[in-house]
Amino acid sequence: MANGRVNLKGIYKRFGSFVALKHIDLDIRPVEFFALLGPSGSGKTTTLRMIAGLETPDEGVIEVDGEDVTFAPPAVRDIAMVFQNYALYPHMTVRDNIAFPLKMDKVPSADIEPMVVRAAERVHIEHLLHRRPGQLSGGQQQRCALARAIVRQPKLFLLDEPLSNLDAQLRLQTRVELKKLQRSLNVTAIYVTHDQEEAMTLADRMAVFLDGQILQVGTPDEVFNRPRTIAVASFIGSPPMNLLPAILEGSRLTVAGHVTELPYTPAHPGGAVTMGIRPSHVRLDPDGLATRLYLSENLGESVLLNLYLDDHLVKVRVASFAGAGEDESVAIGFEPEAIHLFDTESGLRIPTPQD
Numbered sequence: 599m600a601n602g603r604v605n606l607k608g609i610y611k612r613f614g615s616f617v618a619l620k621h622i623d624l625d626i627r628p629v630e631f632f633a634l635l636g637p638s639g640s641g642k643t644t645t646l647r648m649i650a651g652l653e654t655p656d657e658g659v660i661e662v663d664g665e666d667v668t669f670a671p672p673a674v675r676d677i678a679m680v681f682q683n684y685a686l687y688p689h690m691t692v693r694d695n696i697a698f699p700l701k702m703d704k705v706p707s708a709d710i711e712p713m714v715v716r717a718a719e720r721v722h723i724e725h726l727l728h729r730r731p732g733q734l735s736g737g738q739q740q741r742c743a744l745a746r747a748i749v750r751q752p753k754l755f756l757l758d759e760p761l762s763n764l765d766a767q768l769r770l771q772t773r774v775e776l777k778k779l780q781r782s783l784n785v786t787a788i789y790v791t792h793d794q795e796e797a798m799t800l801a802d803r804m805a806v807f808l809d810g811q812i813l814q815v816g817t818p819d820e821v822f823n824r825p826r827t828i829a830v831a832s833f834i835g836s837p838p839m840n841l842l843p844a845i846l847e848g849s850r851l852t853v854a855g856h857v858t859e860l861p862y863t864p865a866h867p868g869g870a871v872t873m874g875i876r877p878s879h880v881r882l883d884p885d886g887l888a889t890r891l892y893l894s895e896n897l898g899e900s901v902l903l904n905l906y907l908d909d910h911l912v913k914v915r916v917a918s919f920a921g922a923g924e925d926e927s928v929a930i931g932f933e934p935e936a937i938h939l940f941d942t943e944s945g946l947r948i949p950t951p952q953d
């Protein structure tokens with residue numbers, strides 16, 4: 599029974615001498631919302647295009663529901679894709695744009711109209727069917743592209759940064775609707791984004807991409823709370839966690855001469871390590887480390903302090919701040935149970951008891 603599992607095994611992709619993907623392995627489960635998250639140029643779109651059949655790998659195998667589709671053309675893969683620029687046909691009405699994949703599939707014409715109307719209703723554009731894309735707002739064009747993708751009820755739904763052309767408020771609203779839509783369709787969705795908040799909120803699981811490789815696969819909770827490497831830690835979170843050089847001796851962690859006693863003894867030989875701490879887990883502590891206030895940013899619901907500890911910028915989120923002025927001293931401490939540790943050499947996470 600076809601259900602929308604996708605396996606990538608040892609995928610390599612080169613463009614000339616440039617290696618765009620280096621050994622990509624993925625197991626995307628039926629009906630999950632799976633995000634490919636990473637900075638621009640990290641290989642997300644190339645991976646998605648390969649699943650769609652728009653690119654072929656130089657090495658490796660792609661399977662959909664256990665069937666090898668590595669070199670199968672897009673049309674036989676039962677996949678719908680929504681592109682960043684929507685790729686609507688400008689000379690066709692919304693109705694004809696949505697109907698297009700059905701006509702390609704040779705669906706009987708009597709069946710097409712009700713399917714088009716149903717897809718349009720799901721994304722609330724049923725009143726716009728007579729218009730052309732040029733007569734729609736950006737948000738309406740995006741919905742038209744979504745309707746065209748879901749009209750066939752494909753087994754895989756691929757989306758490449760589908761919200762990036764919307765303004766901030768519409769993006770948040772559409773994000774919620776997209777998640778609801780995917781749940782109601784009961785279809786596997788693979789979603790490319792460079793926006794970690796989108797990945798965190800939408801995805802059941804995600805893969806973090808950097809430089810053509812996958813750094814970590816996990817739930818949003820795992821990736822946020824247990825980043826596997828320094829590279830993941832420095833990418834996830836807004837702002838991401840602070841990463842500071844530290845010395846580990848047993849359960850004693852020393853940062854810039856200031857000792858924090860950890861509530862456990864890490865399984866690590868000790869010595870020079872990298873400490874990670876999120877901005878909301880640094881507190882103001884008169885007995886703590888002396889830093890210099892560079893700038894405080896009032897975010898309304900909190901204040902983000904930019905502090906310098908020697909040459910290291912440390913970001914600290916506090917509920918309110920009426921303290922020092924710029925260039926004055928601010929003393930900070932770290933919540934011991936919220937500290938992440940990484941082996942500086944390998945970049946790998948040193949497990950905590952919660953791991």
Ligand SMILES: Nc1ncnc2c1ncn2[C@@H]1O[C@H](COP(=O)(O)OP(=O)(O)O)[C@@H](O)[C@H]1O
Nearest residue numbers: 613616618636637638639640641642643644645
């Ligand atoms: N057709 C192509 N020819 C040459 N280089 C390409 C091509 N497609 C992608 N690349 C390169 O491969 C890398 C990954 O691209 P892409 O998968 O689009 O990244 P992302 O979607 O994560 O931003 C980039 O450096 C990009 O310039």
Ligand SMILES: [Mg+2]
Nearest residue numbers: 642643644790
């Ligand atoms: Mg891309």
